[in-house]
Amino acid sequence: IQKNDIDAFRKEFLEVHPYDQAKFFVSQEEDIRKQIYTYLSPAEMAELFHNLDSEDQEKILHEMAPSYVAEMLAQMYADDAVDVLNELEKDQVVSYLTIMDDEAAKEIKDLLHYEEKTAGSIMTTEFVAISANKTIREAMKILKSEAPDAETIYYIYVVDDEKRLVGVLSLRDLIIADDNKLVSEVMNDRVVYVSVSEDQENVARMMMDYDFVALPVLDYQRHLLGIITVDDIMDVIEEEASEDYSKLAGVPDGEGNGYSAFSAAKKRLPWLIILLLLGMFTASLIGRFEETLNKVSILAVFIPLIAGMAGNTGTQALAIAVRGIALGESDHNSKVQLLQKEIGTGLIIGFVCGILVMLIVDVWQHNFYLGLLVGTAIFCTLTVSTMTGALIPLVMHKFKIDPAVASGPFITTLNDIISILIYFGLATLLMNYLV
Amino acid sequence: IQKNDIDAFRKEFLEVHPYDQAKFFVSQEEDIRKQIYTYLSPAEMAELFHNLDSEDQEKILHEMAPSYVAEMLAQMYADDAVDVLNELEKDQVVSYLTIMDDEAAKEIKDLLHYEEKTAGSIMTTEFVAISANKTIREAMKILKSEAPDAETIYYIYVVDDEKRLVGVLSLRDLIIADDNKLVSEVMNDRVVYVSVSEDQENVARMMMDYDFVALPVLDYQRHLLGIITVDDIMDVIEEEASEDYSKLAGVPDGEGNGYSAFSAAKKRLPWLIILLLLGMFTASLIGRFEETLNKVSILAVFIPLIAGMAGNTGTQALAIAVRGIALGESDHNSKVQLLQKEIGTGLIIGFVCGILVMLIVDVWQHNFYLGLLVGTAIFCTLTVSTMTGALIPLVMHKFKIDPAVASGPFITTLNDIISILIYFGLATLLMNYLV
Numbered sequence: 001i002q003k004n005d006i007d008a009f010r011k012e013f014l015e016v017h018p019y020d021q022a023k024f025f026v027s028q029e030e031d032i033r034k035q036i037y038t039y040l041s042p043a044e045m046a047e048l049f050h051n052l053d054s055e056d057q058e059k060i061l062h063e064m065a066p067s068y069v070a071e072m073l074a075q076m077y078a079d080d081a082v083d084v085l086n087e088l089e090k091d092q093v094v095s096y097l098t099i100m101d102d103e104a105a106k107e108i109k110d111l112l113h114y115e116e117k118t119a120g121s122i123m124t125t126e127f128v129a130i131s132a133n134k135t136i137r138e139a140m141k142i143l144k145s146e147a148p149d150a151e152t153i154y155y156i157y158v159v160d161d162e163k164r165l166v167g168v169l170s171l172r173d174l175i176i177a178d179d180n181k182l183v184s185e186v187m188n189d190r191v192v193y194v195s196v197s198e199d200q201e202n203v204a205r206m207m208m209d210y211d212f213v214a215l216p217v218l219d220y221q222r223h224l225l226g227i228i229t230v231d232d233i234m235d236v237i238e239e240e241a242s243e244d245y246s247k248l249a250g251v252p253d254g255e256g257n258g259y260s261a262f263s264a265a266k267k268r269l270p271w272l273i274i275l276l277l278l279g280m281f282t283a284s285l286i287g288r289f290e291e292t293l294n295k296v297s298i299l300a301v302f303i304p305l306i307a308g309m310a311g312n313t314g315t316q317a318l319a320i321a322v323r324g325i326a327l328g329e330s331d332h333n334s335k336v337q338l339l340q341k342e343i344g345t346g347l348i349i350g351f352v353c354g355i356l357v358m359l360i361v362d363v364w365q366h367n368f369y370l371g372l373l374v375g376t377a378i379f380c381t382l383t384v385s386t387m388t389g390a391l392i393p394l395v396m397h398k399f400k401i402d403p404a405v406a407s408g409p410f411i412t413t414l415n416d417i418i419s420i421l422i423y424f425g426l427a428t429l430l431m432n433y434l435v
Numbered sequence: 436i437q438k439n440d441i442d443a444f445r446k447e448f449l450e451v452h453p454y455d456q457a458k459f460f461v462s463q464e465e466d467i468r469k470q471i472y473t474y475l476s477p478a479e480m481a482e483l484f485h486n487l488d489s490e491d492q493e494k495i496l497h498e499m500a501p502s503y504v505a506e507m508l509a510q511m512y513a514d515d516a517v518d519v520l521n522e523l524e525k526d527q528v529v530s531y532l533t534i535m536d537d538e539a540a541k542e543i544k545d546l547l548h549y550e551e552k553t554a555g556s557i558m559t560t561e562f563v564a565i566s567a568n569k570t571i572r573e574a575m576k577i578l579k580s581e582a583p584d585a586e587t588i589y590y591i592y593v594v595d596d597e598k599r600l601v602g603v604l605s606l607r608d609l610i611i612a613d614d615n616k617l618v619s620e621v622m623n624d625r626v627v628y629v630s631v632s633e634d635q636e637n638v639a640r641m642m643m644d645y646d647f648v649a650l651p652v653l654d655y656q657r658h659l660l661g662i663i664t665v666d667d668i669m670d671v672i673e674e675e676a677s678e679d680y681s682k683l684a685g686v687p688d689g690e691g692n693g694y695s696a697f698s699a700a701k702k703r704l705p706w707l708i709i710l711l712l713l714g715m716f717t718a719s720l721i722g723r724f725e726e727t728l729n730k731v732s733i734l735a736v737f738i739p740l741i742a743g744m745a746g747n748t749g750t751q752a753l754a755i756a757v758r759g760i761a762l763g764e765s766d767h768n769s770k771v772q773l774l775q776k777e778i779g780t781g782l783i784i785g786f787v788c789g790i791l792v793m794l795i796v797d798v799w800q801h802n803f804y805l806g807l808l809v810g811t812a813i814f815c816t817l818t819v820s821t822m823t824g825a826l827i828p829l830v831m832h833k834f835k836i837d838p839a840v841a842s843g844p845f846i847t848t849l850n851d852i853i854s855i856l857i858y859f860g861l862a863t864l865l866m867n868y869l870v
Contacts, residue, residue, distance in 0.1 A: 016625060019644050051644075140610075147611050154589055154606075154648075171589070171606060175575075176582050190451060208673065209454050209486070211666040213589075213648050230665050231646040234672060238643065241676030242758060248683050249754030249843065250747060261779025268751055268780070269787055275747055276788055279740035280795060286736045293735050297728045300735030301721040304851050305714035307739045311746070312685060312710055312844040316703055319684030323677060344696025345703070352704055353711055360715060408684065408843060409747040416739050 006039050014044065022051035030063065037064060042071035050080050054087050061088075070096050074104035077151050079124035079232065082111045111226075119203050120196040122236065123217045123226035126150050129157045132166055132184040136177045139169070152214045152229050158187050165191055165216055165224045193218050196225055200236045201326075207233045244326065248319060250275075250409035271409075278413045282420055289424040296434050298365065299427055302374050303420070305357075309378060310385040310419035311412035313349060317342050317389030318411050325397050335394050339387075346386025354379030369433040377426050381419040388415060441474050449479065457486035465498065472499060477506035485515050489522050496523075505531050509539035512586050514559035514667065517546045546661075554638050555631040557671065558652045558661035561586045564594045567601055567619040571612045574604070587649045587664050593622045600626055600651055600659045628653050631660055636761075638663055639671045679761065683754060685710075685844035706844075713848045717855055724859040731869050733800065734862055737809050738855070740792075744813060745820040745854035746847035748784060752777050752824030753846050760832050770829050774822075781821030789814030804868040812861050816854040823850060 013021060025036065025048055037045065049057065049072060061069055061084075073081040073096060085093045085108065093112075097105045107125055114120025128150045130139050139156060147153050156174065158167035167187035177186045193216045194203050207215055213230040246252070252267040286293075286303070293299055324338055358375025362368055389411055396402070427434065448456060460471065460483055472480065484492065484507060496504055496519075508516045508531060520528045520543065528547075532540045542560050549555025563585045565574050574591060582588045591609065593602035602622035612621045628651045629638050642650055648665045681687070687702040721728075721738070728734055759773055793810025797803055824846055831837070862869065 017627060017645055019646075144610055147607050153610070172582050175579055175588070192452060208666075208669050210452055211454075213665060230648060230669070231643075234643050234665070234669060237669060237672050238676070241673070241680070245676070245680050245683060245758065246754060248680060249750045251751045251754045261776045261783060264755075264776065264780045265783035265787075268748075269784060272744070272747060272784060272788060273791065276740075276744060276791065279743050280792075282743070283736045283740045284799075286739070287733070290732060290736070293732045297725060297732055297735070298722075300728050300732070300738065301718045301725070303735065303738050304721070304742045304855065305711075305718045307743070308714050308717070308746075308848060308851055309707070309711060311743075311847065312707060313703075315684045315843060316686045319681060319686050320699075323680065341696045341699065345699045348697060348700035349704060349707060352700075353707060356708065356711065357715075364719075408750060412746065412847075413743060416743055420739065 009039055013039075018047040019051045021048045026052060026056050026060075033060070033063060037068065042068055043075040046072045046075040049084075050076060054083075057084055058087060066096065067099055070099040073108070074100050077124050077126055078104075078107045078111055079122060079151075079226075081108050082121070085112065086116075114196065117200045118196065119194045119198040119200065119217050119228060120225070122200055122203070122232045123196075123228045124151045124232075125226045127157060127214075127216075127224075127227040128153055128155075129159045129163075129224060130183060132158050132160065132182070132187065134183050135179070136174060136181050136183065136186065137179040139174060139183050140179075143171075143174070152227065155212075155214050155216075155227070157216055157224055157227070158183055159224055163224055164222045165193065165218055167191060168216070191216060194228070195220070201240050203228055204233050204236045204240065208237075244322065247407045248315075248322070250407040275409055275413050278417070282413070282416050285417065285420050286424070289428070292424060292427055292431065295431070296427070298367075298370065299424075299434075302361075302377075303423070306374070306377055306381055306419050306423050307416045309353065310381040310415040313346065313382045314385040314389035314411045314415040315408045317346070317386045318393060318408065321390045321393040325393065335397075339390055339394060342390035343383070343387050346383040349386065350379040350382035353382055367434075369430060373426055373430050373434065377419070377423040380422045380426070381415070384418055384422070385415040388418065444474055448474075453482040454486045456483040461487060461491050461495075468495070468498060472503065477503055478510040481507045481510040484519075485511060489519075492519055493522060501531065502534055505534035508543070509535050512559050512561055513539075513542045513546055514557060514586075514661075516543050517556070520547065521551075549631065552635045553631065554629045554633040554635065554652050554663060555660070557635055557638070557667045558631075558663045559586045559667075560661045562592060562649075562651075562659075562662040563588055563590075564592045564598075564659060565618060567593050567595065567617070567622065569618050570614070571609060571616050571618065571621065572614040574609060574618050575614075578606075578609070587662065590647075590649050590651075590662070592651055592659055592662070593618055594659055598659055599657045600628065600653055602626060603651070626651060629663070630655070635671045636675050639668050639675065642668045643672075675761075679757065682842045683750075683757070685842040710844055710848055713852070717848070717851050720852065720855050721859070724862070727859060727862055727866065730866070731862070733802075733805065734859075734869075737796075737812075738858070741809070741812055741816055741854045741858050742851045744788065745816040745850040748781065748817050749820040749824035749846045749850040750843045752781070752821045753828060753843065756825040756828040760828060770832075774825055774829060777825035778818070778822050781818040784821065785814040785817035788817055802869075804865060808861055808865050808869065812854070812858040815857045815861070816850070819853055819857070820850040823853065 025033065028036070040048070049060070052060065064072070073084065076084070085096070097109065111120070111123070111125065126149055128143055128146050130142055134142070143153060143156060154171045156169045156171070157165060158169060160166050167184070167189040168191045169183060169187045173186055192206065192210055192212065194206060196217050196219050203215065207228070207230060214227045216224055217226045217228060219225055250271055252271060320342070321338060324334070354375045357378045358371040361374045362371030365371070392411065460468065463471070475483070484495070487495065508519065511519070520531070532544065546555070546558070546560065561584055563578055563581050565577055569577070578588060578591060589606045591604045591606065592600060593604060595601050602619070602624040603626045604618060604622045608621055627641065627645055627647070629641060631652050631654050638650065642663070642665060649662045651659055652661045652663060654660055685706055687706060755777070756773060759769070789810040792813045793806040796809045797806030800806070827846065
């Protein structure tokens, strides 16, 4: 295809979906990519570019002429252009914005102001807004003229003279409605909207609850600032889920697969070193019981079992609590309920596992008191660690800390410490029966 | 509002979004809910009902007359009705389907056949399809008449005489296009579609990559069977993410917050008992080294540190690998790359943590050889456990097992065993220097 035949290439290439264009594009060598820049207009490149992942985007920006980049960014939907710019250095952003034409630059600058992860930062300003006193026929005409530029035309927002949102009209309503009716007669005036400073996670939740494909974003005077479309929300849902997942595993934010072993290690190490120091603290705790261990060295055998089981039950309770909070069950009542339930669950689990361990140890070691000790320790640690696992994220949420920060390894290490204290505490109590 | 004034209630109630109707509805007492059934038609109830969560749906089905339920299910989008029926007992499903009118029953029966979690099971059959030789004007007319019933009207699917999909037309294209053109001239004939047996996770990935709000579902002869809309896909993304999250924490599938402590314990216990038995195995391994422990009881002090760190690094590597696979990096090359990277990461992490531990133990215990032992053990276990954490999900994926099944607690317990063997193996080697 690449035999310098521009027309044939353009005809073939522009027919496929931009996502496939992007996949083909990144698989090419640099000189072929450079040829493609000359074949495609910045507007055509914009569609392809939007479908690259952010690492590739950065790499490819450096291959293009700055004026080509500026023109391409101006042609993208403003919210997507902002996503690209957010990944770049400040002075680079400024240099692109200066070459860009004023109108596009202003739109992008406005969006760059919003704090990350708020509704404002993911919204786009390319929506269709009309006034309420138009007829359906006029509305349809406006829609036809604005359709090529708007990010979604499935909702038409109705605003008053001061650009305050007064209603919404779905394209479906518009198509079904009588041409001569007024927009104000057909529109729905109970609009579901989000505020510009709303957290993106809450926006995603609303979009899922209400099954909309777009939501309007308002400021505090109900002025329509922009809209959030479902494709951006799908990315948010995945991003937030992957964040929670990483935190549960104690993997630092933003470690993609593109990174080298060295940078991956650099990202994971600080967290591991904290855990290591906590582990040293656990070790020093056990060190205090060295005398006990000297007398009854069999005690050491069950340390990993008890610490491990405490970690497992704690992580389970943590995951249930974090998920419960994410699903919006965060009022005081459901928190108390969740905690009560987890205490109950911990007691049952502790009881069953405790009895089981007691029997196994008794049969294996022919030592009733050792069985009693390990069984009781399992009962106590599982109950306590289930409670800790649930309590900590709930308390963090209360103090407005993201509960997912209480990652699995942290809870596990904390429960290690608790379980060691319980185990050796009980062992010291039962000492006379054990020796 | 509930002063028996049907008209006033209906006027108020039907104006709000069905999601809000549903929230209001479940918050009421049973007798008020019974009154609402008499106020609303099954079609109106259907919209509200779709917005309830599945536990509430089941409860409320039992309050309604079977004929009312059947009529309501018939009025729902077929895919939503199937979701409801999938939660019920088989004989209940049959009884509702027999009262239902034939056409609706047939549609639902067809969808009930598809295997869970495939494209077929989440698709709906209420789409708009037209033939290619119609004009745009005719297409618009057909759309207007079908709009009230179709789940989405944003894409119009173009089919030939045998109902094979030949093209797609977005509503945006339709609105912009000249009225007298033929559909075949305007439509896009490179349709992105999914096969009916495709896994829902892949469908979600495609929808996110291509930014569509609906995807057509075809059988193997390219017949158009149904469409999947973005609102269902958002649920899939959340469901799959929450599944991976739960598995990482070792929480069994489907434990919601609505369950009692007893049923939660019943669900978590089988898994915990398996881990408990594995823990017993670990204990018996340590038991074999009792003699070593008797001689150097200080060794016991570092067991939780070493096992815990192995668990932490293993879980991190596991999470990175599972996420890498979920993001579609599952060809042979990127797997090898991922594994190489993790081995490198493991070596670096192991080296840094090993040196650190050696220094701390040396200073704390004034025992160079003990420091050397614990440090070397940390180096070996962290390297091995990082590798295991990454290798196991990759191997599972190769054998077509969902890698997320290799949950955190499982990897942690496995790494406990490996780390104990390494630690005591090294301790036995260095025995002469330790005593």
